[in-house]
Amino acid sequence: MSSLLCSSIGKKLLMGLSGLFLMMFLLIHLTVNSLLLIPDGGDTFNAAAHFMATNPFIAVVEPLLAIGFIVHIVWGILLTLQNRKARGSARYASGNKTKGVTWASQNMLILGITLFAFLVLHVAHFWVKMKLTGDPLLNDVTVNIAGVPTEVENAYALINATFAELWVVIVYVVAGIGLALHLSHGFWSSFQTIGFSNDIWRKRLTILGNVYAWFVGIGFSLIALLQYLFFQG
Amino acid sequence: MVKIDAKIPEGPLAQKWTKYKADQKLVNPSNKRKLDIIVVGTGLAGASAAASFGEMGFNVKIFTIQDSPRRAHSIAAQGGINAAKNYPNDGDSIGRLFSDTVKGGDYRAREANVYRLAEVSNEIIDQCVAQGVPFAREYGGLLDNRSFGGAQVSRTFYARGQTGQQLLLGAYQALMRQVEKKTVKLYTRNELVEIVLVDGKARGIISRNLVTGEIERHSAHAVVLATGGYGNAFFLSTNAMGSNGSAAWRAYKKGAAFANPCFAQIHPTCIPVHGEFQSKLTLMSESLRNDGRIWVPAKIEDAEAIKNGKLKPTDIAEEDRDYFLERRYPAFGNLVPRDVASRAAKERCDAGFGVGSTGLAVYLDFKDSIERLGKDAIEARYGNLFQMYEKIVDDNPYETPMMIYPAIHYTMGGVWVDYELQTTIPGLFCAGEANFSDHGANRLGASALMQGLADGYFVLPYTVQNYLSDFINTPRMSGNEKEFVEAENEVKERFQKILDIKGNRSVDSIHKELGLAMWDFVGMARNADGLKKAVDKIKSIKKEFWSNVRIPGSKEGMNIELEKANRLVDFIEIGELMAIDALHREESCGGHFREEHQTEEGEAMRHDEKFAYVACWIDKGGDKDPELIKEELEFKDVKLIQRNYK
Amino acid sequence: MEKNINLTLKVWRQNSPKDKGGFETYQVKDISTGSSFLELLDVLNEQLINEGKEPVAFDHDCREGICGMCSLYINGHPHGPDSEITTCQLHMRKFNDGDTIWIEPWRSAGFPVIKDLIVDRDAFDKIIAAGGYVSVNTGGVPDGNAIPIPKDNADESMDAASCIGCGACVAACKNGSAMLFVSAKASQLALLPQGKVEAARRAKNMVARMDDLGFGNCTNTGACEVECPKGISIAHIARLNREYLSAKLQD
Numbered sequence A: 001m002s003s004l005l006c007s008s009i010g011k012k013l014l015m016g017l018s019g020l021f022l023m024m025f026l027l028i029h030l031t032v033n034s035l036l037l038i039p040d041g042g043d044t045f046n047a048a049a050h051f052m053a054t055n056p057f058i059a060v061v062e063p064l065l066a067i068g069f070i071v072h073i074v075w076g077i078l079l080t081l082q083n084r085k086a087r088g089s090a091r092y093a094s095g096n097k098t099k100g101v102t103w104a105s106q107n108m109l110i111l112g113i114t115l116f117a118f119l120v121l122h123v124a125h126f127w128v129k130m131k132l133t134g135d136p137l138l139n140d141v142t143v144n145i146a147g148v149p150t151e152v153e154n155a156y157a158l159i160n161a162t163f164a165e166l167w168v169v170i171v172y173v174v175a176g177i178g179l180a181l182h183l184s185h186g187f188w189s190s191f192q193t194i195g196f197s198n199d200i201w202r203k204r205l206t207i208l209g210n211v212y213a214w215f216v217g218i219g220f221s222l223i224a225l226l227q228y229l230f231f232q233g
Numbered sequence B: 001m002v003k004i005d006a007k008i009p010e011g012p013l014a015q016k017w018t019k020y021k022a023d024q025k026l027v028n029p030s031n032k033r034k035l036d037i038i039v040v041g042t043g044l045a046g047a048s049a050a051a052s053f054g055e056m057g058f059n060v061k062i063f064t065i066q067d068s069p070r071r072a073h074s075i076a077a078q079g080g081i082n083a084a085k086n087y088p089n090d091g092d093s094i095g096r097l098f099s100d101t102v103k104g105g106d107y108r109a110r111e112a113n114v115y116r117l118a119e120v121s122n123e124i125i126d127q128c129v130a131q132g133v134p135f136a137r138e139y140g141g142l143l144d145n146r147s148f149g150g151a152q153v154s155r156t157f158y159a160r161g162q163t164g165q166q167l168l169l170g171a172y173q174a175l176m177r178q179v180e181k182k183t184v185k186l187y188t189r190n191e192l193v194e195i196v197l198v199d200g201k202a203r204g205i206i207s208r209n210l211v212t213g214e215i216e217r218h219s220a221h222a223v224v225l226a227t228g229g230y231g232n233a234f235f236l237s238t239n240a241m242g243s244n245g246s247a248a249w250r251a252y253k254k255g256a257a258f259a260n261p262c263f264a265q266i267h268p269t270c271i272p273v274h275g276e277f278q279s280k281l282t283l284m285s286e287s288l289r290n291d292g293r294i295w296v297p298a299k300i301e302d303a304e305a306i307k308n309g310k311l312k313p314t315d316i317a318e319e320d321r322d323y324f325l326e327r328r329y330p331a332f333g334n335l336v337p338r339d340v341a342s343r344a345a346k347e348r349c350d351a352g353f354g355v356g357s358t359g360l361a362v363y364l365d366f367k368d369s370i371e372r373l374g375k376d377a378i379e380a381r382y383g384n385l386f387q388m389y390e391k392i393v394d395d396n397p398y399e400t401p402m403m404i405y406p407a408i409h410y411t412m413g414g415v416w417v418d419y420e421l422q423t424t425i426p427g428l429f430c431a432g433e434a435n436f437s438d439h440g441a442n443r444l445g446a447s448a449l450m451q452g453l454a455d456g457y458f459v460l461p462y463t464v465q466n467y468l469s470d471f472i473n474t475p476r477m478s479g480n481e482k483e484f485v486e487a488e489n490e491v492k493e494r495f496q497k498i499l500d501i502k503g504n505r506s507v508d509s510i511h512k513e514l515g516l517a518m519w520d521f522v523g524m525a526r527n528a529d530g531l532k533k534a535v536d537k538i539k540s541i542k543k544e545f546w547s548n549v550r551i552p553g554s555k556e557g558m559n560i561e562l563e564k565a566n567r568l569v570d571f572i573e574i575g576e577l578m579a580i581d582a583l584h585r586e587e588s589c590g591g592h593f594r595e596e597h598q599t600e601e602g603e604a605m606r607h608d609e610k611f612a613y614v615a616c617w618i619d620k621g622g623d624k625d626p627e628l629i630k631e632e633l634e635f636k637d638v639k640l641i642q643r644n645y646k
Numbered sequence C: 001m002e003k004n005i006n007l008t009l010k011v012w013r014q015n016s017p018k019d020k021g022g023f024e025t026y027q028v029k030d031i032s033t034g035s036s037f038l039e040l041l042d043v044l045n046e047q048l049i050n051e052g053k054e055p056v057a058f059d060h061d062c063r064e065g066i067c068g069m070c071s072l073y074i075n076g077h078p079h080g081p082d083s084e085i086t087t088c089q090l091h092m093r094k095f096n097d098g099d100t101i102w103i104e105p106w107r108s109a110g111f112p113v114i115k116d117l118i119v120d121r122d123a124f125d126k127i128i129a130a131g132g133y134v135s136v137n138t139g140g141v142p143d144g145n146a147i148p149i150p151k152d153n154a155d156e157s158m159d160a161a162s163c164i165g166c167g168a169c170v171a172a173c174k175n176g177s178a179m180l181f182v183s184a185k186a187s188q189l190a191l192l193p194q195g196k197v198e199a200a201r202r203a204k205n206m207v208a209r210m211d212d213l214g215f216g217n218c219t220n221t222g223a224c225e226v227e228c229p230k231g232i233s234i235a236h237i238a239r240l241n242r243e244y245l246s247a248k249l250q251d
Helices: A002-006 A008-037 A043-054 A056-087 A108-133 A155-162 A166-193 A199-230 B013-023 B044-056 B094-104 B111-131 B163-180 B246-253 B286-290 B300-307 B324-328 B338-350 B367-373 B375-393 B448-471 B482-501 B507-521 B528-548 B560-584 C037-050 C122-131 C151-161 C168-172 C179-190 C199-212 C223-227 C235-249
Strands: A141-145 A148-152 B036-040 B059-063 B154-157 B184-187 B190-198 B201-209 B215-219 B222-225 B264-270 B293-297 B362-365 B402-411 B428-430 B613-618 B627-632 C004-013 C022-032 C100-104 C113-115
Touching: A002 A008, A002 C235, A008 A043, A008 A056, A008 A166, A008 A199, A008 C199, A008 C235, A043 A141, A043 A148, A043 A155, A056 A108, A108 A155, A108 A166, A166 A199, A166 C235, A199 C235, B013 B111, B036 B044, B036 B201, B044 B059, B044 B163, B044 B184, B044 B448, B059 B190, B094 B111, B111 B163, B111 B448, B163 B184, B163 B448, B163 C122, B163 C151, B190 B215, B190 B246, B190 B482, B201 B222, B201 B482, B215 B482, B222 B246, B222 B448, B246 B428, B246 B560, B264 B286, B264 B338, B286 B375, B293 B300, B293 B324, B293 B338, B293 B367, B324 B338, B338 B362, B338 B402, B367 B375, B375 B402, B428 B448, B482 B528, B482 B560, B507 B528, B507 B560, B507 C037, B528 B560, B560 B613, C004 C037, C022 C037, C122 C179, C122 C199, C151 C179, C168 C179, C168 C223, C179 C199, C179 C223, C179 C235, C199 C235
Parallel strands: B036 B059, B036 B222, B059 B184, B222 B428, C004 C100
Antiparallel strands: A141 A148, B190 B201, B201 B215, B264 B402, B293 B362, B362 B402, B613 B627, C004 C022
């Protein structure tokens, strides 16, 4: 088993599995975010955020999520460095004109680095304020959860205020597109890496992967954009 | 004095091999480790032999001029491999495969060898299946067979159009398994340049490392040559660019007899020559003749118009087409054997009816088959061949007929070997296309793969062991013995001499000149006058080489021109011996057609009373004429008849 | 119709593995569009020899697309700008009069240059030696029809087996990965009952050897499959991943 993780396929297995895990997280994240679009002043979203923050299951998953990110990033860099070495220092003077290869598949590291930069900003915007430093906007509000009035953190206010800034929205839209590109290769690729693919399933997984990637990518972008356009004031 | 003794075991034909195996001497496992075998060449015969020797426990060194054993030209064989399995239940048997092969070879092969070949053919299929060769299968999961020229049964096993590739990869993988186990040491990009004899026995080789240019000495207790044929003496052939006759020729120069050099096979369905830069000819599988009809225009003015580009083949009306094979051979039609089909095409082109810009091509037309079976059926059968044709010629064979012309394909002649595949030099064995033994004057389709693997897997492991059993107390040589030192010095002198010529012509330009002379005078149809001219012409080419070749670079490091020049020296001499042999054989048989010896209808005429022998040529050194020794062929189990395909 | 064209060639020249190497520019005239790419190089070499220069060294042998000896990275593609063929089957009608053609060796740390356009592909042999076979000795095997094999499996096995070991997959891969080559052999044998017996051991040994030799990690770009002259599918890579992971998980 230990030698498994040292082998090329084993390292890629870690990339694939962590990728699949992160993709599941993204789907849940997007579902919760979609509540931001309910025009009730953020009550539903705040209730959902409260549920997520107090759920013991999430408390277990959160460190796992962090590990998922770290593994995916560290191994991604490690593998790319190895691949550069394997490629050798010489480059083709006539370039690479192979047709039918997606741009995303050739640039996963660049997309990954972009997403990482965004992630830092994203964590600073929300997670740091909600979990560590606090923010006046987060002051408790009362919402009805299953008919019971409950005091919850006003996460909606923080988000709404953040998305009032045009530059933030632009960054989020760009990151959403980057995410879609990253996932458009990553989705299918994860299945290929764990061995779940053949000539038939490859076509299905590629289509499914593209639908998923753009749904998630555009979904996040759109929420930020709509918040800026229709949910201010 | 060289003695020609085939050493055929006593007893009835069907018992000879069994008897040999029962009587042969063995080497015990602890002694095998002390015995070294050098194998030269990694094609079907070489790779399979080396792998088998390694498995048995001998210490093996194997050499290839390519970067990997898998490049050997066996890989290019398309059609299939014969075996007498009789899976289709169509009446096949070892006896029938034996008699078909002897007949196909026009009765110029040794009965005992051919029978053994037929006998082990079935084991080859089993062996290859066990190795994971993905042979074609039927829906029931069992092996599929197809039919091939010269047989009335379906006995050809195949793996798409890449049978040679799959069989070679099987042997190559078995070989690499032994390399991993360190029983075999692999030398790539390393070429035999001399054979070393000690006390008259083969005890090693001198080789040239093609990357560094260094000359190396390698000693052993026995040497096996499996280096393929010499068809590239014609420059243009279906052989690979690197295929050469030099190892076999080194054996000849060291005293081994060279048998039937004039027996070369010309394959009828090759893509025609397109211009002076042409470097090699591409074969289109013989299987195409199952559904294609061969024709030329019946009117000479139509042929002229096609040559000038004024008419297209599709413009020629049905009644103005001459389906010359169907006309001449109504019984076999387009499926006559290779030699017959080739000569008929040449006859039409020589008479001015040829097509294509050069007039040296005939049509192979699938129109009728497409109408009869539908385009899909034809595509399923020949799709990959049609695609290859279109890539090369840029014509769509579904719409326009293919153009084909004969080309040199295989050499039945080669180093003479006895029943044990041993040459006249003790300890020097020769296998596969490099030897002369099994195909007589003409080889049947799908028999080359069978012979290569039979020799390597199932014959040499017995016969070489039998030979080595006498050497268990013979110590290894260090390579510093005087015979090795002298051989190395001779080799170095030879290379220096070539480098010192510093003339004006490239190796290829001289090779092309040799090829033209060979094709014109020693090609498909030969006559005494032409062959005499060929001998003179080749002598002058030899002089031109030794006075005017130019080799850039030095003997250090990789020097491809030097490699080619060294091989061309031998091709020139082989060409000369081919002409001499063709001149002496005053009959027509198989691939050897003497215009003086034909029937009134222009068919080949054999003279069994005078020429039912193997012509064994012995080098007498220097410029002296070679000596001819005959191995008389006895036919006890097949009756000699004139072939008739009408 | 065939015509003659003039071309400018930019050819990588490197005298020895340690030499730095660089591009040389050559002009060639009156090349028939009916000739093959390697015949173009033959013409160039004849020209160079006549000028007293050293000809360009390049690997080639069968010139009919099956031996896997020819290589060359031509104008941004391994085996040049045509699909599912090797360099020896590439014809000059794919180029236009006045074109500039870049001719480079395979580039990968696993394939060091020996001279000019010739690279060392010994690594492939070493990978096969690690396990790319069925461990049977000569003789003593069952009848060829003893085990029926479903036609679909035999056909798919043959698809994988058509690999010619040319190295275009490695040359095309931005990661210098040999996964297509390795998976083609592992997949061919794993699909057959004869090879299935030692499939786990084979997958482990071949992958370990591939890693040891310094080839890169597959990132599933699929470039290898596009440039493979035999059109071998990366579905075989998925099968190798499956074989390898299940083998390792059982350790």
